[in-house]
Amino acid sequence: MIKGVTRRRTYKAIYRLLDRVSPVPFDCxxxxxxACCNAAYADEDMGIMLLPGEEKIHDRHADWLTWESLSTDEYELPGSWKGKIYFVKCKTPPHCPRHMRPIQCRSFPLLPHLDEDGTLQMVFNDYDLPYACPMIEEETELDERFVRATYTAWKHLIRDxxxxDMVWGDSRARDMESDEE
Ligand code: SF4
Ligand code: SF4
Structure with missing residues (x-):
């Protein structure tokens, strides 16, 4: 399994920080x-990628997730990611223990983006998704506390x-795509 330097206690602190916020002040x-929980799971290739070391705060025997470890060679991941990563799927979407949602779920519909000068910003998720998120489609104004908390979380995470490398690579690919448009 690939080993990041983000410690268990950092992941716990980030989970706690993000437990207190939501993208909008109602259940979107x-x-x-x-859609993001349900439609995604209709496609068997979809799942949630855990960040390096994020598995440390999860119980592999918990009954709400299935686990798969996959080789980083099979995905468009940075060259520094050598080994295996965990993909998880929830068994009963959209219901899950909210305090245990992975970072990927907690950040959605935003993503971290690094400008060329290394400045971090949170942007709407622009990946091809097998469903439409109304908040992304309409670029809904998100709760400022959510935007700030996800920014703070990723500011810590990119110290790893x-x-x-992952955020930088995704950001350069995003820049290239927008240059081609
Ligand atoms: S962990 Fe929860 S929030 Fe994330 S996809 Fe599963 S049901 Fe949805
Ligand atoms: S509005 Fe977007 S983030 Fe909220 S549940 Fe729907 S797809 Fe998910």
């Missing part, structure tokens, strides 16, 4: 049937060189 799942 009510406007789309919780592996996570930095």
């Amino acid at each position: 799942g009510t406007i789309c049937g919780a 060189p592996l996570i930095y």
Whole structure:
């Protein structure tokens, strides 16, 4: 399994920070049937990638997740990611123990983006998704506390060189795509 330097206690602190915020001040799942949790799971290739070391705060025997370890060679991941990563899937979406949602779920619909000069910003998720998120489509104004908390969380996370490499690589790919448009 690839080993990042982010410690268990850092992940715990980040989970606690993000437990206190939501993208909007109501349950956005009510406007789309919780598309990001449900529709994604209709496609067996979809899952949630855990960040390097994020597995440390999860119980492999918990009954709400299935686990798979996959080789980093099979995915567009930075060259520094050598080994295996964990992909998890929830068994009963959209229901899960909210305090245990992985970082990927907690950041959605935002993503971290690094400008060329290394400045971090949170941007709307622009990956091709097998469902439509109304908040992304309409670029809904998100709760400022959520934007700030996700920014703070990723500011800590990118101190881990592996996570930095991933965010940097995704950001350059995003820049290239927008230059081509
Ligand atoms: S994040 Fe988007 S897709 Fe997910 S429940 Fe909220 S509005 Fe729906
Ligand atoms: S962990 Fe929770 S929030 Fe994330 S996809 Fe599963 S049901 Fe949805």
